[in-house]
Amino acid sequence: MSNKRSHTGSGPSQRQLRVGELIRRTLADVLNRAEIHDPELNAMSITVGEVSMSNDLKVATVYVMPLMGSVPVESAIAALARNKAELRHRVVDGLTLKYAPDLRFRPDExxxxxxxxxxxxxxxxxxxxxxxxxxxxxxxxx
Structure with a gap:
């Protein structure tokens, strides 16, 4: 019997949902506590609405929105993208995954x-x- 199991359903697997939620919580905590060494990013209030994971858990698409329209969503995404490596490092510290997922930021619609x-x-x-x-x-x- 094979150890490799593929998810054939139409939606995400339970593991994808669980890992996505853990990453969402971790990112929200990091952004809330202003732990990133970027004053521009720390000055923004950003909501992390959802994180969807790829099938292999190597890519995390993070849907974000600045609170109350305080800054344009493009500015928030640009600031997050600039600090992607540090955010990725913070996420990996809290999780036990084989690979550190690549973070991709998109506006939450x-x-x-x-x-x-x-x-x-x-x-x-x-x-x-x-x-x-x-x-x-x-x-x-x-």
């Missing part, structure tokens, strides 16, 4: 998608359709 969803649900046509669906369900229950 979760809030933008949430705003778009709210806008869609407030559309009169959608409200009309949802109201008709509620009436259909009420009629079926009687």
């Amino acid at each position: 979760t809030f933008d998608r949430l705003d778009e969803t709210r806008r869609l649900f407030s559309d009169p046509a959608v409200l009309r359709d949802l109201g008709a669906a509620d009436l259909d369900q009420a009629g079926d229950e009687e």
Whole structure:
């Protein structure tokens, strides 16, 4: 029997999720405590929303967003990218992985998608359709 198991599901494996969450927490702690030797980065309040791992756990895509729009997201990503080696070192210290994952920083668009969803649900046509669906369900229950 082979020791190598491949994940054939459509989503990430439990190990990918677990490692991603550990990296997210570690990065959030490091950024919160301002442990990096970059005054510009330490002056920013950055939220680490999610970390997704590649199948081989060698690449971590980190989704970040500056709090309250304090700085442009591009500036935050540039500051994080400048300090990628030190951040990577801090992450590896807290984990027992065979390889130190390469950190790639991307803007977190979760809030933008949430705003778009709210806008869609407030559309009169959608409200009309949802109201008709509620009436259909009420009629079926009687």
